[in-house]
Amino acid sequence: MSHNSRKPRPKTNKVARPGNLKQSSAGEVRIIGGNFRGRKLPVLNAEGLRPTSDRVKETLFNWLQFEIAGASCLDVFAGSGALSFEAISRGAKQATLLELNKQNAKQLQQNLKALAVSNAVVEQIDSLQWLNKPCEQAYDLVFLDPPFHKELMQTAVDLLFENGYLSDQAWLYLEQEKQLDWPILPEGWVNYREKNTSQVKFGLFKKDVK
Numbered sequence: 001m002s003h004n005s006r007k008p009r010p011k012t013n014k015v016a017r018p019g020n021l022k023q024s025s026a027g028e029v030r031i032i033g034g035n036f037r038g039r040k041l042p043v044l045n046a047e048g049l050r051p052t053s054d055r056v057k058e059t060l061f062n063w064l065q066f067e068i069a070g071a072s073c074l075d076v077f078a079g080s081g082a083l084s085f086e087a088i089s090r091g092a093k094q095a096t097l098l099e100l101n102k103q104n105a106k107q108l109q110q111n112l113k114a115l116a117v118s119n120a121v122v123e124q125i126d127s128l129q130w131l132n133k134p135c136e137q138a139y140d141l142v143f144l145d146p147p148f149h150k151e152l153m154q155t156a157v158d159l160l161f162e163n164g165y166l167s168d169q170a171w172l173y174l175e176q177e178k179q180l181d182w183p184i185l186p187e188g189w190v191n192y193r194e195k196n197t198s199q200v201k202f203g204l205f206k207k208d209v210k
Contacts, residue, residue, distance in 0.1 A: 029082040032057055034089030041111040043080045044104055051080035052145065052175065056195075056202055060173060061086060063193050063204050064141070067171060068092055071140040074165060076127050076156055081108045083143045083173070088120055092141070095120040098127040128152070131159035138167040145175035154183040161186050168207075175202040 028040045029051045043051055052060075060083075061068070069091035075084040078097035088095055097120065099105040105124035112120050123130060127146075142160060146152035153176055160166055172189075174182065178201045182191070185205060194203030 027051070029080050029085065030054060031085055031089045033061060033086065034091065036085070036089040036115055039089075039115065041081075041085065041114065042107065044107050050145075050148075052082045053197070056175070056197065056200065057082065057086055059195055060202065060204070061090060064171065067141070072137065072167075073141045073143065074098075074139040075143045076131070076160075077144070077146045077152075078108060078122070079104070079145070081111060083145070084120060085111065085115070087141065088115075088117055093119065096137075096139075097122045098130050099124055100126050128155060128159060131156060131163060131165065133163065135164040139165055139170060140167050141171045141173070142166060143173045143175075145173075148177055153180075157183045157185065170206070172205040173202070174205065175200060177201070 027043045027045070029043055031037055031039045031041070032054055068087055071087070071092045073084060073087045073092050073095040075081065075095060075097045078084060078099040081097055081099075084095040084097050097108055099108055099122060102124055105122050108122045112122070142165065144153070144156055144160070146156055153174070157172075157174075160172070166172065171192075172185075176182075178196050178199055180201070182201075182203065188207050189205055190208045192204045192206050194201065196202075
């Protein structure tokens with residue numbers, strides 16, 4: 001997804017190779033709610049980088065409006081950081097952003113500094129490598145929006161559950177190509193809400209406590 005456009009890009013790999021990442025800022029993401037509402041943050045010109053659209057963010061955070069305050073968040077494939085910035089703006093307690101590309105991770109850190117945010121951290125690392133270790137902290141809200149066409153979703157989901165990254169009351173947000181089936185989740189996890197855009201399917205999942 002592009003910043004405020006519905007036009008698909010030629011490639012949709014959210015994490016670009018260093019050779020495809022220009023030093024200059026090529027766009028921006030806008031925080032649409034909370035303490036930082038209206039703030040615009042630069043996004044580097046990375047081929048295939050897909051900042052979550054305002055339309056999708058508005059829908060997602062309407063779903064989560066009573067769940068964000070005080071939540072600890074994990075943004076597995078952070079990209080532009082749009083989801084984490086939105087969550088922090090709306091009162092999340094903490095956010096961890098995982099980003100493979102060194103230059104993009106640096107931009108995320110600069111954006112957090114510009115917001116004077118001290119309750120978020122950027123980890124410049126391969127996301128699957130980070131998840132493939134015992135969990136030190138369980139999260140209340142996990143954003144999982146992997147690069148398209150890389151078949152990373154199921155592996156990332158499996159690692160999240162195998163290594164205990166989801167708290168007992170956690171929400172799991174998934175965003176993927178519209179035509180794909182949802183990944184297989186552990187027994188008891190249910191699809192709470194989902195919607196489609198022209199290119200993307202996104203949904204919110206939670207363990208059924210009935």
